Amino acid sequence: xxxxxxxxxxxxxxxxxxxxxxxxxxxxxxxxxxxxxxxxxxxxxxxxxxxxxxxxxxxxxxxxxxxxxxxxxxxxxxxxxxxxxxxxxxxxxxxxxxxxxxxxxxxxxxxxxxxxxxxxxxxxxxxxxxxxxxxxxxxxxxxxxxxxxxxxxxxxxxxxxxxxxxxxxxxxxxxxxxxxxxxxxxxxxxxxxxxxxxxxxxxxxxxxxxxxxxxxxxxxxxxxxxxxxxxxxxxxxxxxxxxxxxxxxxxxxxxxxxxxxxxxxxxxxxxxxxxxxxxxxxxxxxxxxxxxxxxxxxxxxxxxxxxxxxxxxxxxxxxxxxxxxxxxxxxxxxxxxxxxxxxxxxxxxxxxxxxxxxxxxxxxxxxxxxxxxxxxxxxxxxxxxxxxxxxxxxxxxxxxxxxxxxxxxxxxxxxxxxxxxxxxxxxxxxxxxxxxxxxxxxxxxxxxxxxxxxxxxxxxxxxxxxxxxxxxxxxxxxxxxxxxxxxxxxxxxxxxxxxxxxxxxxxxxxxxxxxxx
Numbered sequence: 001x002x003x004x005x006x007x008x009x010x011x012x013x014x015x016x017x018x019x020x021x022x023x024x025x026x027x028x029x030x031x032x033x034x035x036x037x038x039x040x041x042x043x044x045x046x047x048x049x050x051x052x053x054x055x056x057x058x059x060x061x062x063x064x065x066x067x068x069x070x071x072x073x074x075x076x077x078x079x080x081x082x083x084x085x086x087x088x089x090x091x092x093x094x095x096x097x098x099x100x101x102x103x104x105x106x107x108x109x110x111x112x113x114x115x116x117x118x119x120x121x122x123x124x125x126x127x128x129x130x131x132x133x134x135x136x137x138x139x140x141x142x143x144x145x146x147x148x149x150x151x152x153x154x155x156x157x158x159x160x161x162x163x164x165x166x167x168x169x170x171x172x173x174x175x176x177x178x179x180x181x182x183x184x185x186x187x188x189x190x191x192x193x194x195x196x197x198x199x200x201x202x203x204x205x206x207x208x209x210x211x212x213x214x215x216x217x218x219x220x221x222x223x224x225x226x227x228x229x230x231x232x233x234x235x236x237x238x239x240x241x242x243x244x245x246x247x248x249x250x251x252x253x254x255x256x257x258x259x260x261x262x263x264x265x266x267x268x269x270x271x272x273x274x275x276x277x278x279x280x281x282x283x284x285x286x287x288x289x290x291x292x293x294x295x296x297x298x299x300x301x302x303x304x305x306x307x308x309x310x311x312x313x314x315x316x317x318x319x320x321x322x323x324x325x326x327x328x329x330x331x332x333x334x335x336x337x338x339x340x341x342x343x344x345x346x347x348x349x350x351x352x353x354x355x356x357x358x359x360x361x362x363x364x365x366x367x368x369x370x371x372x373x374x375x376x377x378x379x380x381x382x383x384x385x386x387x388x389x390x391x392x393x394x395x396x397x398x399x400x401x402x403x404x405x406x407x408x409x410x411x412x413x414x415x416x417x418x419x420x421x422x423x424x425x426x427x428x429x430x431x432x433x434x435x436x437x438x439x440x441x442x443x444x445x446x447x448x449x450x451x452x453x454x455x456x457x458x459x460x461x462x463x464x465x466x467x468x469x470x471x472x473x474x475x476x477x478x479x480x481x482x483x484x485x486x487x488x489x490x491x492x493x494x495x496x497x498x499x500x501x502x503x504x505x506x507x508x509x510x511x512x513x514x515x516x517x
Contacts, residue, residue, distance in 0.1 A: 006168045008191045010078035012198075012233040013039055014161075020209075020235050027257060028068050028240040035235075037157065038072055044158035045076035045132070045151075049107055052130035052147070056081040056165045058106035059174060063087045063096065063118055065111065066219055066242045069134040069151055071228060073109045074219070078172060079161040082106070085174045085186070088220035089114060095184070097121040103174055103186055103379060106130070109151070112137040122146055168192040174379050175222050175320050186379030187320045194229065196372035197323035200345045202230050204327055205261075205288060205314065211236040212285075213261040214254065216244040216268070222320050223292055227263055236261075244268050251281045260287040262308070267505065269300045270447050272307075274471050283308050292316040292324075297441040301337055315340055317416055321388060322373045322400050325349060326414050338438070339413040347371035351408055361410040364417050364432075369400040405432065422513065424453030426461045431492050433513075436484070440465060443483045445473035450503050451494065452516050465494040466516055468502060475499070 016025065017039035025035040054060060060077040062084065064070045070086065077084040085103055087096065089111075096117060100108070104127040110118050112135035122131060123146060133142065134151035142148050166172075172194050174186040213231045215238060217224030231238040239257050244250055244264075253259070264272075269291065272278065286308050296304070296315055304313050313333055317340035318324035326349070328341030343349045350358050351365040359365045370392055377385035392399035405417040417432045424431040433451035440449035448468040456462035469475045477497045484493045504515035 007195060008078070008164075008166055008168060009172045009194050009229070010042075010075050012229065013042065013075045016232055016235045023235070024237055025232065026068060026071055026238050026240060028066065028071070031068055033068055033071075035232075038075065040157035040159060041072045041155045042075035042079055043161045045073060045155040046079035046162050047158055047160075048132070048149075048154040049076065049080040049082065049130065050162045052107065054080050054082050054106045054129065057170065058082045059085055059103045060107040060109065061085045061087055061100065061103065061105040063089065063091070063108065063110040063114060064134070065089045066215070066224075066240050067111070067134070069109075069111070069155075070219055071238075071240070072155055073132075073151075074225075074228070076155070077109075078166075081162070081165040081170075083171045083174055085176070086218075086220040086225065087176070088218050090218075091117070093117045093120055097124055099176060099184065100125040100127075102184075107132065109134075111135045112141070115141070119145065166191065168195070171376070173225075175220075175225070177320055185381055185384055188376040188379050189323075190376060193323070193373055193375065196346065198226065198229050198233050200347065200373070201226065201324055201327075202233060203345050204329075205230075205290070207231075207234045207236060207261075209235040211260045211287070212239060212257055213237070213263070214239045214241070214250070214257075214259045215263065216241045216250060217263065217265070218243075222323060223263065223265070226323065227261075244271065247271055247275055248277070251275075251278075254286070255282055258285040260285055261290075262286050262288070262311075263290045263292075265291065265510075266296060266300065267448070269296065269304065273300065273303050274447065278307065284310060286311045288312045288314060288330075290314045290316060292318055297438060298337055299442055301333065305333075317341070317414065319402060319404070321375045321402070322347075322369050322371070324373065325367070325369055325402070328413075332413070336409075336413050338415060339409070340416050341414060342412055343414075344373075347373065349408075349414065351406055361408055364405055364407045366420060367402045367404050367406040367414070369402060370397075374398065374400045422452075424451075424461050424463055426453065426456075426459045426463055426491055431463055436463060436465065436488065436492055436494065439484060439487045440467060440480065443475070443480060445470050445475040446480070447471075448503055450511055450513060450516055452513055456495070459495070462495040463492065465497045466500050466503060467497060468500060 017035040021036035024032045026033045060082045062073050100121050107130040109132045131148035132154045168191040172191040173189045176184045215227040219225050312330040315328040317326045326341040348370040353365050389398040403420045407415050418434045436451045437449045447470045450466045453461035454464045480497050504512040
């Protein structure tokens with residue numbers, strides 16, 4: 001870094017390699033890779049991108065699994081002064097075609113095993129100047145791809161990175177929303193947005209250089225990506241897995257690698273709760289556990305507290321448009337178990353009514369976020385941006401209208417109520433699906449639940465629930481309805497409850513309610 005220059009996101013890697021070059025930075029697919037190797041390989045790949053014509057501000061799409069190549073490629077794109085966009089490897093060809101058309105990348109980095117998905121969209125993408133393909137690929141296969149070369153050749157270890165041209169207000173990444181409520185939108189994040197988020201989150205998690213952080217979440221998902229960013233910022237070690245599909249294997253990794261940090265989402269913790277052999281495993285190395293995507297049900301809070309007795313458990317809430325909004329300090333978990341916490345450091349939040357007026361404690365309204373983590377907008381979508389970013393209290397600034405209904409207690413602790421576009425209007429009353437879901441999930445034998453509103457001639461909308469039952473348990477729909485009648489106001493009780501084998505999820509493990517309603 002030039003003396004006096006403001007740090008950029010990829011300085012996390014550069015500084016860690018300078019201090020801890022020989023230290024293992026990444027454990028992935030049984031490979032152990034040092035900070036020095038990742039730094040030098042990303043230098044080589046960055047030089048290759050620049051030579052191919054990738055310029056400052058150009059977009060580069062990485063369409064790949066959680067691999068060493070993906071990690072190296074991420075840092076290489078930033079070093080080439082470009083904008084990185086990681087796309088989930090579960091993405092289908094039609095959606096990939098849309099994403100490439102939307103962000104118009106100058107380069108595509110991918111893996112041969114995804115060829116059936118990317119080949120058509122790559123040929124359709126006129127902005128591509130370079131393709132870089134990892135995995136076993138022969139000369140004939142390579143020649144049929146536009147301007148393609150092998151990843152191993154492109155990422156040869158090189159001591160020097162290209163000339164540094166970016167500054168901290170330049171875009172670092174475009175992260176596409178999951179599209180659970182419609183067409184995916186590209187969230188534009190600057191180096192400043194992302195370093196501010198990392199600094200804030202790392203401070204309250206109290207991350208350390210000796211931490212070993214497990215990540216089973218896709219790097220295309222901002223929660224997964226930030227595990228890597230914060231590990232490299234701290235000089236910790238990242239243990240990267242493709243998914244939580246094989247829980248027993250992950251539990252063994254926790255033991256073998258002496259994992260200290262375990263980030264998860266409710267679906268992961270629900271799967272953990274079903275494992276009969278859970279008590280046979282040693283989790284004493286785990287120092288902290290984090291959860292986001294949705295508030296933890298009370299029974300999962302109890303399970304995690306019992307299972308990870310020596311760990312600090314953080315319930316958190318956020319959205320891609322600002323990374324993180326709140327965290328619940330672990331010491332407050334028993335006192336305020338249903339809360340998603342207080343504003344993260346260097347962030348302000350408040351709740352407004354439909355007329356943009358701030359509301360009193362306990363009143364439900366839309367959450368507004370102010371801070372350095374707030375996105376620059378949606379890529380190529382000015383109208384959608386204008387609905388989310390609006391003038392703040394200081395002239396010239398913009399704050400984020402989250403689109404989430406929440407309430408705040410007198411102590412400043414936030415409670416998530418539901419998405420504005422998911423609130424059910426039944427019998428003239430507003431029903432928050434989350435409140436009904438929390439009741440259902442805490443009924444013995446229930447693993448997961450989702451609640452939606454469906455058209456009803458009499459009620460306007462009727463409350464309908466979909467429930468997944470724990471393995472080996474027998475729970476009937478009438479029994480669930482009776483339990484709801486005991487615990488909910490009449491207008492909130494589901495008119496119908498359907499037992500299903502599983503709930504539809506997005507590529508990043510979030511509930512896909514559009515597929516239910």
